[in-house]
Amino acid sequence: MNPLRKTIGSLAFHLLVAGIGLVMIYPILWLAASSFKSETEIWRTVSSLIPQEFTLKHYSNGWKGFGGITFTTFYKNSLIYAGIGTLAAVATSAFVAFGFARIPFAGKRFWFTGMLITLMLPVQIQVIPQYIFFTQLGWVNTFYPLLLPRFLGQAGQAFFIFMMVQFIRTIPYELDEAAVMDGVGRIGIFSRIILPLIKPALVTSGIFSFYWTWADFLTPLIYLNSPELYTVSVALRTFADPSGTTDWGAIFAMSFLSLVPVLIVFFLFQRHIVEGISTTGLKG
Amino acid sequence: MSARGKVRALPKRRENLLMGYFFISPWLLGFIGLTLIPILSIFYLGFTSYDIFSAPQFLGLQNFKKMFTDDPRYAQSVGATLYFAFVSVPLKLFFALAVAMLLNTKHRFIGVYRAWFYAPSILGTSVAVAVMWREIFGSDGLINTFLSALGYDVQIAWLGDPTFAIWTLILLVVWQFGSPMLIFLAGLKQIPKELYECSYIDGASWWRRFVCITLPMLSPVVFFNLIMQMIFQLTVFTQPFIVTQGGPMGTTNFYALYLYRRAFESFQMGYGAAMAIILVLAVAAFTGIIFKSGTFWVHYETKEGR
Numbered sequence: 001m002n003p004l005r006k007t008i009g010s011l012a013f014h015l016l017v018a019g020i021g022l023v024m025i026y027p028i029l030w031l032a033a034s035s036f037k038s039e040t041e042i043w044r045t046v047s048s049l050i051p052q053e054f055t056l057k058h059y060s061n062g063w064k065g066f067g068g069i070t071f072t073t074f075y076k077n078s079l080i081y082a083g084i085g086t087l088a089a090v091a092t093s094a095f096v097a098f099g100f101a102r103i104p105f106a107g108k109r110f111w112f113t114g115m116l117i118t119l120m121l122p123v124q125i126q127v128i129p130q131y132i133f134f135t136q137l138g139w140v141n142t143f144y145p146l147l148l149p150r151f152l153g154q155a156g157q158a159f160f161i162f163m164m165v166q167f168i169r170t171i172p173y174e175l176d177e178a179a180v181m182d183g184v185g186r187i188g189i190f191s192r193i194i195l196p197l198i199k200p201a202l203v204t205s206g207i208f209s210f211y212w213t214w215a216d217f218l219t220p221l222i223y224l225n226s227p228e229l230y231t232v233s234v235a236l237r238t239f240a241d242p243s244g245t246t247d248w249g250a251i252f253a254m255s256f257l258s259l260v261p262v263l264i265v266f267f268l269f270q271r272h273i274v275e276g277i278s279t280t281g282l283k284g
Numbered sequence: 285m286s287a288r289g290k291v292r293a294l295p296k297r298r299e300n301l302l303m304g305y306f307f308i309s310p311w312l313l314g315f316i317g318l319t320l321i322p323i324l325s326i327f328y329l330g331f332t333s334y335d336i337f338s339a340p341q342f343l344g345l346q347n348f349k350k351m352f353t354d355d356p357r358y359a360q361s362v363g364a365t366l367y368f369a370f371v372s373v374p375l376k377l378f379f380a381l382a383v384a385m386l387l388n389t390k391h392r393f394i395g396v397y398r399a400w401f402y403a404p405s406i407l408g409t410s411v412a413v414a415v416m417w418r419e420i421f422g423s424d425g426l427i428n429t430f431l432s433a434l435g436y437d438v439q440i441a442w443l444g445d446p447t448f449a450i451w452t453l454i455l456l457v458v459w460q461f462g463s464p465m466l467i468f469l470a471g472l473k474q475i476p477k478e479l480y481e482c483s484y485i486d487g488a489s490w491w492r493r494f495v496c497i498t499l500p501m502l503s504p505v506v507f508f509n510l511i512m513q514m515i516f517q518l519t520v521f522t523q524p525f526i527v528t529q530g531g532p533m534g535t536t537n538f539y540a541l542y543l544y545r546r547a548f549e550s551f552q553m554g555y556g557a558a559m560a561i562i563l564v565l566a567v568a569a570f571t572g573i574i575f576k577s578g579t580f581w582v583h584y585e586t587k588e589g590r
Contacts, residue, residue: 013391020383021400024459028403030426031416046429092310099307105300111308111315118319120511120571122519124540125564128329128547128557129322135336152314161311186303215410217522222548233411237526240415248419255412266406270399273406277463278470 028259035059035252042248055249059257062250066239069227071254074235081146081220081231082213088150089209090202093157097164097198098190102176112165115158123218131222145223146216155219156212160205163276167201168194204276207269214262232258323564329557336553347558358559360534361542364450368538369517372454377509380461384468385498398469405462414456414526418443421452421527446535449528453536456523464509471505472498500583507582511574515567539563 029049034042035058037051045052063071099105100112134145149155171194179189195202220231230238236258240251266273305312330347334340351358383401387394407413420426421442431438442448479497488496499506521540524530530537530545537545543563547556 010391013386013389014393017386017391017397021397024401024404027416027420027426027459028407030420031412034419043424046424046426047433096308096311099304103300103304103307105304108304111312114315115311118315120515120567121319121323122515122540122563122567124519124543124560125326126319126322128553128560129325130318131548132329132334132336132553133322149314149318151310152318153311154314154318157311186307190307211406211408215408217409217411217525218544236411236415240411240418240526242418251415252419255415258412259407259410262407262410263403266399266403274398274402274466277466 031252031256031259035249035256037249039249042252058247058249058253061247062239062254062257065235067227069230071232071235071257073228074230074232077143077224077229078214078231078233080143081216082210084143084147085150085213086206086209088147089153089155089157089160090206092151092153093160093205094164094195094198094202095190096153097161097168098194100161101165101168102189102194103186115161118154119158119162127218127222134223140223141225141229142223143229146213146219150209150213157209160201160209163205163279164198164201166279167198171197200272200275203269204272207265207273208276210265211262326557326560329554330561331558332554334553334557335551337551340554343554347555348562350555351558351562357534357537357542361537361539364535364537365518365539368450368454368520368536369514372457372517373510373513375454376458376461376513377464377506379458380464380509381468381502381506383461384465384472387465387469388472398466401465402462405460408460409522411522411526414523417452417456417523418527443528444532446532449532450536453520453523453527456527457517457520464513467505467509468502471502475501503582504584507574507578511571514570514574518567518570519563 033049033051036054036056037045038053038055038057041052065071065074100108100115130145131140134140137144139145150157153161175193175197176189179193184192215233216231217233217237220234221237224230224234227235227238236254239254329340331343331345332340333343333347387398387401404413422428423439423441425442427442428439431440440448442452475498479501480493483493483497519540520538521544524536524538524541525544528536530541539559540563543556543559546552546559
């Protein structure tokens with residue numbers, strides 16, 4: 001091809017794609033920029049992405065939270081939920097996936113199909129009976145209803161189990177057989193051979209589990225009633241209530257701040273995320 | 285050696301059965317206790333009146349009768365949800381496929397662009413993004429500022445307008461086309477290059493290549509994305525809850541939001557359960573229709589046996 005035409009074509013491509021990309025991330029940049037603008041500037045220079053007067057005041061104001069409870073508490077609650085929830089989800093999923101991938105037992109196909117069907121179940125079908133169940137246990141206004149499903153492979157973990165099963169199936173059986181010769185039992189095969197080899201799948205599951213729990217809104221909204229237990233997402237909703245505060249700077253600051261952990265994880269593990277979605281269709 | 289002896293001592297099949305159920309037991313327990321029993325019990329709760337404080341009272345079909353004949357907000361909610369899903373899903377998949385095809389080319393920085401386009405999706409259904417969207421479409425927000433800079437000083441209250449409000453939510457969902465885009469991109473990479481090379485020799489046009497090669501080869505991926513997105517958009521909750529609070533005049537009071545309000549704000553668990561039954565039947569019906577229609581348009585490579 002003509003080199004000049006090629007250069008022009010490539011330039012047009014980059015202009016087009018970068019243009020679309022700019023439109024895509026503009027809202028997020030705008031949110032970030034607004035959180036650093038002074039109060040008078042926020043609604044005056046709306047389209048500008050560069051604050052004329054850079055201020056961190058909204059962050060210190062916003063952090064104070066509401067009702068005497070600061071965002072320190074909300075972040076602590078979110079970390080409990082996302083941290084314990086993610087560890088539990090990854091551990092349980094790997095354990096269960098090993099059973100499905102490596103052990104032939106009666107009823108396996110039936111249960112595996114059942115698990116795949118749960119991938120398509122909307123949460124709305126379970127949420128009311130689960131709420132009634134947890135109310136009867138006296139667990140409303142505790143973290144147990146949020147965490148228990150994650151120890152038991154529910155709440156979307158069928159995705160992780162499925163992904164890990166696919167991953168384990170690619171590991172040659174000879175490794176298991178060699179271990180059996182050495183007198184290693186099933187649990188040993190799982191923990192010493194399979195687990196180290198499926199590290200990429202563990203990382204991908206961990207990232208998505210972190211995202212889902214961090215952003216989860218419905219479950220904490222239903223189960224956590226006292227503000228001291230609010231996670232960041234539920235706290236943000238109260239904090240940004242349009243009929244309440246009008247400290248827009250603080251609302252922008254706290255909103256942007258809550259996205260920062262997600263963005264950091266995204267930039268650190270971008271490749272894992274892309275591969276996870278591309279191979280299993282995990283929802284983002 | 286003793287461990288090996290023990291394994292040998294148990295008959296292989298019984299040992300497998302025990303160990304198999306041992307490993308899947310956490311999931312199995314959760315599946316039965318937190319998924320299966322709830323699903324079964326909803327088919328009882330839906331026929332009762334239950335406020336969680338006193339015992340459920342059996343009503344027969346009354347909840348359903350009320351829903352279909354005597355609850356205008358329900359009818360409006362169903363209409364709004366269907367409108368939302370049927371507009372947003374095709375738009376989202378269209379953008380996802382278009383951008384995936386743009387990125388499925390040999391250029392520099394493709395990886396950077398891919399991450400860039402995916403970023404809005406990873407922020408996903410978070411409350412922060414919904415709050416941001418509310419302010420973007422506020423009367424002093426970004427959209428009106430841009431419009432007036434372009435010479436259209438309209439000052440539309442996007443979120444307060446019964447026609448526009450639903451479109452702000454459609455835009456929000458379409459903006460997050462990243463994950464179907466990545467799935468399309470992975471699918472596009474699977475299409476054998478030889479297929480295209482032949483078509484170049486035959487002098488086929490871009491459109492013909494797209495319709496005759498790309499779309500059929502990609503149809504299983506389209507199929508998957510269509511089902512998943514349909515389920516997500518029929519049950520969308522956080523975005524309408526935060527951005528429009530179901531308003532104005534109930535035009536964005538989507539199904540999952542209305543269900544939440546009935547069940548958890550008015551504590552009408554029975555009515556909520558009845559709504560959930562209809563929702564799951566509707567989702568099953570849509571999925572069934574897509575599956576059935578799939579035999580006509582989903583093309584599977586028989587050789588690979590996918």
